[in-house]
Amino acid sequence: MKKIEWLMNTKIWRSIFRTKLPISTNLDRSLVIFNSLTLHIHPVKVREKAICFSYTFYLGMISFFLFVILIVTGILLMLYYQPAIPNAYQNMKDIQYVVSNGTFLRNMHRWSAHLMVFTVFLHMLRVFFKGAYKPPREFNWIIGVILLLLTLLLSYTGYLLPYDQLSYWAVTVGANIVKYVPFIGTKIRFLLLGGNQIGDYTLVRFYVLHCVILPSVMLLLVALHFWRIRKDGGLL
Amino acid sequence: MEDKDKINNHNDSAKVITRRDFFNKIGTTATGVVLLGSLGVTLDFLSPNVLLEIPKEFKIGPLENIQPDSVIDNAEHHVFIFREHPGSFYAVSSICTHLGCNTKWNPAGIEGHPEGVIACPCHGSIFDKKGNVLHGPAPRSLDRFLVRVENDKLVINTDEIVSEDKMIVKV
Structure with a gap:
């Protein structure tokens, strides 16, 4: 304990953590949260019921x-994967059979993705049945709906990356559903696939969407989502 | 008198454009033009100009190698080429009109169509050998392509879609 106390009094520790020591009163304890970046995830005060x-x-x-x-x-997984034909499928097989612990890693990614769709959906149901979308939380509900759509889009774009029969036909069907959009459907499909049929460009486009664009948007919106929970009056 | 008029005009200040307003408007317009332009340029960029896709036009032949009453399933171009007995040829797309899966020629046919049908494995659409829908969910018949005969070979272009009455070429 004394060593930790000594560590917390060093110049380096104090330069990293903004809270002044010692922490003894309730005010000090709330200041720890106030002075922290994670303030918006973990509020200063939480109702006992809410946890x-x-x-x-x-x-x-x-x-x-x-x-x-x-x-x-x-x-x-990105370290062993090239978004190209025919490398993609071989890389996926290599991750499963050649790379150490690759199967475990790939399955973790896969199962977490499936579970995430499931939990996000349950989260939506929970919020709906509790009426937690009502004012002043209606904007956060909209962000939540966008986050659900982003989750589904991430699942869909990730589906093509192994480049096996399942992914090929799933994306064929998906891209043809896009074609039913009035007037601009064919154009959107062309831009999505980077051509008239699934090929190298499609794989790269889905890869960039899956690994860069969608996760970045997701991260920004998740931050906004958490911040709004606190600003709209905490969990409900 | 003139001075007074000037002052009166100044009081009607809504119509006077100050230097600041002028530059604000110029600046906003320029930013808008640049933003719209970059949006257009980016959209243009996203649309590839060179595609490494197989050519739309291809040849099949010579004609005597195509058996009468037979079907060629050209998987590369996704086209079925039919030869009917007297020497008439036609070409039907093998891409399902529902959601774009590859259909298969089923020579066994179904009840009422013993001559064979075209069936889609994805959602169960069935077409007759002329490409008409026998069973949904396909919303319309398969695409029919114009077939020409050149130097004893069939020339098919998957960009030239024709109606059912114009699809058959007789030799």
């Missing part, structure tokens, strides 16, 4: 942690 499991079933946080798992495992 009870049956209040929210922690569905939002579970979804967020699954998203974190997906980012970490996804970045690792």
Whole structure:
């Protein structure tokens, strides 16, 4: 304990953590949160009821942690994957059979993705049945709906990347559904596929969407979503 | 008198454009033009100019190698080429009109169509050998392509879609 106390009094520790020591009163404890970047995730005061499991079933946080798992495992998978034909399929097989712990990593990514769709959907149901979308939270509900759509789009774009029969036909069907958009459907399909049929350009486009564009938008909106929970009066 | 008029005009200040307003408007307009322009340029960029896709036009032949009453499933171009007995040829797309899966020629046919049908594995659409829908969910018949005969070979271009009564070429 004394060593930790000594460590907390060093110049380096104080330069990193903004809270003044010692922490003894309730005001000090609230200042720890006030002075922290994570203020918006963890508020200064929480109602005891709101941290009870049956209040929210922690569905939002579970979804967020699954998203974190997906980012970490996804970045690792990127190290062994090339978005090109025929490399993509071979790389996927290599990750399963040649790379150490590759199967574990790939399955973690896959199962977390499936679970995330599930928990995000349950989270939406929870918010709906509790009426937590009502004013002043209606904007946060809209952000949540966009986040659900982003989750589905991430699943869809990730589906093509193994480049096997399943992904090829799933994306064929999906791209043809896009074609039913009035007037600009064919153009959107062309831009999405980078051509008239699924090919190298399609794989790269889906790869960039899956690994860069959609996760960045997701991260920004998740931050906004969390911030709005606190600003709109906490969990409900 | 003139001075007074000037002052009166100044009081009607809504119509006077100050230097600041002028530059604000110029600046906003220029930013808008640049933003719209970059949007257009980016959209243009996203649309590839060179595609490494197979050519739309291809040849099949010579004619005597195509058996009468037979079907060629050209998987590369996604086209069925039919030869009917007297020497008439036609070409039907093998891409399902529902959601774009590859259909298969089923020579066994179904009840009422013993001559064979075209069936889609994805959602169960069935077409007759002329490409007409026998069974949904396909919303319309398969595309029919114009067939020409050149140097004893069939020339088919998947960009030239024709109606059912114009699809058959007789030799």
